[in-house]
Amino acid sequence: MALLQISEPGRKPAAAMHRRAVGIDLGTTNSLVTASCGSGVEALPDEDGGQLLPSAVQYRKNQTPVVGALAKAAAIDDPENSILSVKRLLGKSRSEILSQDPFIPYQFDDSREDGAPAIVTAAGVKDPVQISADILRVLRDRAEACLAGELEGVVITVPAYFNDAQRQQTKDAARLAGLPVLRLLNEPTAAAVAYGLDTSDQGNIVVFDLGGGTFDVSLLSLQRGVFEVLATGGDTNLGGDDFDRVLCDWLMQVSSHSGTLSHSKRIELLYLANQIRHQLSDEESVDVSYGAWTGKLDAELFTELTQDLVNRTINTCRRVLRDARLTVDAIDNIVLVGGATRMPVIRNAVAEFFGKSPLVNIDPDKVVAIGAGIQADVLIGNKSEDNFLLLDVNPLSLGIETMGELVEKIIPRNTTIPVAKAQEFTTFKDGQTVMSLHVVQGERELVSDCRSLARFELRGIPPMVAGAAKIRVTFQVDADGLLSVTAQELSTNTKSEIQIKPSYGLNADAIEKMLESSRDHAQADMESRALKEAQLEATQLIDALANASKVDGELLSAEEASRMADVVARLQSAISDGSSNQIHALSEELNQVSGDFAARRMDLTIGEALRGHSIDEIERSTDE
Amino acid sequence: MTNKEHRCSPAFKKQPSHVQQIKQNYFQLFKQSESFELDVSTLAENYRQLQLEAHPDRFAAASETEKMRAVQLSSYLNEAYDTLKSTLRRAAYLLSLHDVDVEQVEQSDLSMDLLLEQIQLREALDELPKDSSALPALENLKADVTVKLAGMERKFADGLQRREFGSAKKVFHEMQFLHKLLAEIDSSEEQCLGY
Numbered sequence: 001m002a003l004l005q006i007s008e009p010g011r012k013p014a015a016a017m018h019r020r021a022v023g024i025d026l027g028t029t030n031s032l033v034t035a036s037c038g039s040g041v042e043a044l045p046d047e048d049g050g051q052l053l054p055s056a057v058q059y060r061k062n063q064t065p066v067v068g069a070l071a072k073a074a075a076i077d078d079p080e081n082s083i084l085s086v087k088r089l090l091g092k093s094r095s096e097i098l099s100q101d102p103f104i105p106y107q108f109d110d111s112r113e114d115g116a117p118a119i120v121t122a123a124g125v126k127d128p129v130q131i132s133a134d135i136l137r138v139l140r141d142r143a144e145a146c147l148a149g150e151l152e153g154v155v156i157t158v159p160a161y162f163n164d165a166q167r168q169q170t171k172d173a174a175r176l177a178g179l180p181v182l183r184l185l186n187e188p189t190a191a192a193v194a195y196g197l198d199t200s201d202q203g204n205i206v207v208f209d210l211g212g213g214t215f216d217v218s219l220l221s222l223q224r225g226v227f228e229v230l231a232t233g234g235d236t237n238l239g240g241d242d243f244d245r246v247l248c249d250w251l252m253q254v255s256s257h258s259g260t261l262s263h264s265k266r267i268e269l270l271y272l273a274n275q276i277r278h279q280l281s282d283e284e285s286v287d288v289s290y291g292a293w294t295g296k297l298d299a300e301l302f303t304e305l306t307q308d309l310v311n312r313t314i315n316t317c318r319r320v321l322r323d324a325r326l327t328v329d330a331i332d333n334i335v336l337v338g339g340a341t342r343m344p345v346i347r348n349a350v351a352e353f354f355g356k357s358p359l360v361n362i363d364p365d366k367v368v369a370i371g372a373g374i375q376a377d378v379l380i381g382n383k384s385e386d387n388f389l390l391l392d393v394n395p396l397s398l399g400i401e402t403m404g405e406l407v408e409k410i411i412p413r414n415t416t417i418p419v420a421k422a423q424e425f426t427t428f429k430d431g432q433t434v435m436s437l438h439v440v441q442g443e444r445e446l447v448s449d450c451r452s453l454a455r456f457e458l459r460g461i462p463p464m465v466a467g468a469a470k471i472r473v474t475f476q477v478d479a480d481g482l483l484s485v486t487a488q489e490l491s492t493n494t495k496s497e498i499q500i501k502p503s504y505g506l507n508a509d510a511i512e513k514m515l516e517s518s519r520d521h522a523q524a525d526m527e528s529r530a531l532k533e534a535q536l537e538a539t540q541l542i543d544a545l546a547n548a549s550k551v552d553g554e555l556l557s558a559e560e561a562s563r564m565a566d567v568v569a570r571l572q573s574a575i576s577d578g579s580s581n582q583i584h585a586l587s588e589e590l591n592q593v594s595g596d597f598a599a600r601r602m603d604l605t606i607g608e609a610l611r612g613h614s615i616d617e618i619e620r621s622t623d624e
Numbered sequence: 625m626t627n628k629e630h631r632c633s634p635a636f637k638k639q640p641s642h643v644q645q646i647k648q649n650y651f652q653l654f655k656q657s658e659s660f661e662l663d664v665s666t667l668a669e670n671y672r673q674l675q676l677e678a679h680p681d682r683f684a685a686a687s688e689t690e691k692m693r694a695v696q697l698s699s700y701l702n703e704a705y706d707t708l709k710s711t712l713r714r715a716a717y718l719l720s721l722h723d724v725d726v727e728q729v730e731q732s733d734l735s736m737d738l739l740l741e742q743i744q745l746r747e748a749l750d751e752l753p754k755d756s757s758a759l760p761a762l763e764n765l766k767a768d769v770t771v772k773l774a775g776m777e778r779k780f781a782d783g784l785q786r787r788e789f790g791s792a793k794k795v796f797h798e799m800q801f802l803h804k805l806l807a808e809i810d811s812s813e814e815q816c817l818g819y
Contacts, residue, residue, distance in 0.1 A: 223669075226676065378685070416702045479698075
């Protein structure tokens with residue numbers, strides 16, 4: 001019996017056998033693979049001893065893709081075929097990508113009707129999942145060479161802030177690269193694991209993760225081997241790259257460069273900016289030459305130029321503390337992750353905000369991959385003595401569209417996963433047999449302001465009066481943060497379910513923007529919600545009245561009918577362009593002019609219901 | 625091998641105990657007595673212990689069926705913990721154990737005094753300016769509401785202990801109002817802070 005095996009998690013073929021498990025940090029700028037080797041978890045090197053693999057892929061006609069430093073270097077001369085920062089493209093649509101980065105050098109395949117950002121390269125059309133898979137394949141080959149055999153389990157890290165589509169595509173890329181995925185692990189959680197097991201601390205840990213292209217802050221508590229994520233927040237469009245861009249703008253300005261740069265020139269400029277930024281992490285001042293211009297950039301000016309970006313990161317820290325209902329005094333340790341946290345502007349700002357110096361003894365470029373390696377080792381069953389567990393949360397609220405384009409949140413953000421929550425819904429019209437379900441992710445109250453995840457239909461609902469059917473919608477989020485939804489009509493057990501798959505044709509704003517605007521617009525949201533509700537109620541009222549007039553028209557006097565028609569017309573125009581107050585007032589008026597008609601109908605219906613029953617039956621039923 | 629034994633408590637050895645576990649009353653699940661007052665840190669500790677055994681990560685290398693079961697079980701633990709952790713949800717759950725449905729709100733559940741007080745508190749909130757100058761006043765309002773809420777919680781615990789479920793339900797609805805108000809104060813604060 002299969003279920004009996006539940007008692008043996010992480011079964012091993014033989015107790016002494018060490019299974020080949022690795023952790024992979026699939027980064028925006030660099031990727032890394034780690035495994036436990038004797039003393040501890042270490043980054044695995046390539047043939048030349050290098051550990052960081054630049055996340056760059058160059059495609060050439062009829063040749064295998066070039067991945068890594070060579071591809072990164074090729075981007076200057078061959079920008080269209082050399083893909084950088086593919087992680088920024090995962091789970092997004094073409095239009096979304098183009099609106100974020102109009103300078104993107106790639107040629108998208110416009111014939112893709114799903115809106116996917118497939119890139120036309122010399123080696124054919126490649127979508128972000130394939131490109132990510134090409135990077136993962138190189139890491140797999142490296143690991144298999146180091147560990148002398150096929151991999152049995154892999155933990156891949158993703159930003160905590162990744163949405164469902166981005167997670168799903170990461171998993172798809174791993175599958176494409178032939179990797180057996182044990183788990184997707186949030187990057188900040190991985191970093192906390194890397195530090196937590198070294199120091200075996202108890203307390204609250206903030207993980208500040210500024211990577212090449214994404215920014216996450218997570219607050220975790222560690223108690224007796226259980227890491228519990230208390231809150232998480234971030235910005236999927238903020239990273240070290242943005243600091244480079246600020247430097248590019250500055251270089252263009254001081255060198256009096258006007259007009260647009262070619263793709264090659266722009267990439268060259270970005271590399272120069274990146275180099276200056278790295279130098280500034282070690283030196284107080286850097287000599288810069290760009291074209292004919294030469295000059296200096298010092299730490300003070302750099303701090304000034306990047307102040308807005310730094311403030312954005314600190315604001316996120318503040319918000320995460322607030323979500324967890326903790327103050328800075330309650331934080332025991334701050335862990336820095338990502339190469340961009342080497343910048344003194346960041347270290348200083350973090351130390352100042354939290355009132356203590358962050359931990360930096362593990363290389364911020366490797367700490368995530370090391371944590372993933374530790375987790376992989378535990379999950380595969382190599383390290384049963386380390387009885388630790390990670391309890392993660394879902395980063396964004398998940399909900400369903402209800403009548404009037406409103407969102408009913410089913411799983412609020414920062415809920416511990418895995419989680420299953422159910423909510424009952426009902427039909428809106430008499431005799432409705434199909435219900436369409438629209439699953440969305442985001443914090444705002446209106447559907448159009450959230451990210452659409454999936455649509456599906458529940459068919460075969462038995463025809464009943466509006467509001468009588470009971471449809472239970474269940475959301476299940478697994479430990480990887482991936483959602484599946486089931487809908488079930490309770491009286492007949494009609495069932496429909498969907499595993500959420502990324503949909504591309506999105507024009508939704510970036511997640512962070514959604515969150516930000518949800519706070520900006522809390523007030524506006526409430527008003528537009530009130531309006532939507534008023535419109536909905538009024539429409540229902542008009543429908544009901546029209547229906548009633550059709551059935552029991554003979555109960556209406558001509559005068560009543562014309563008075564009602566007049567109010568209905570005014571109400572209809574208020575529904576299309578009036579305020580919620582106007583709609584309420586007219587709905588009330590309609591209720592009044594139709595009141596007598598409703599009363600007469602009621603009398604008639606009650607009469608009909610009683611017909612055919614003996615008095616005695618009625619008395620008995622009232623006695624009960 | 626001893627480690628493996630240690631990781632799998634007998635409760636998870638076979639299907640029947642799982643099924644039993646998943647239907648268990650939340651208080652029994654976390655070995656707590658069924659009352660409104662409970663020790664949150666013991667609750668948290670017991671929750672973590674159970675998750676250490678039930679979480680899908682414990683079954684990462686196991687079969688799909690086993691993984692699915694672990695997801696269900698772990699989700700159930702999260703739901704149970706989430707319910708007992710919050711005083712409001714805990715109160716609603718306790719009432720539901722005595723067949724009181726808090727979703728059904730009767731007119732008689734809400735006294736005129738309560739409604740008037742709510743209106744006053746809400747007006748006080750609405751009248752505050754929408755910038756950071758309102759923060760101290762919001763802080764005061766929050767403190768007031770928190771004190772009121774603590775009083776209500778004592779009253780609820782009393783009512784429940786005396787098995788006066790009708791009056792406990794009324795107190796629950798008052799708590800509900802105060803929680804809603806606290807959430808609104810929070811969101812006003814966030815607005816003032818520019819989040």
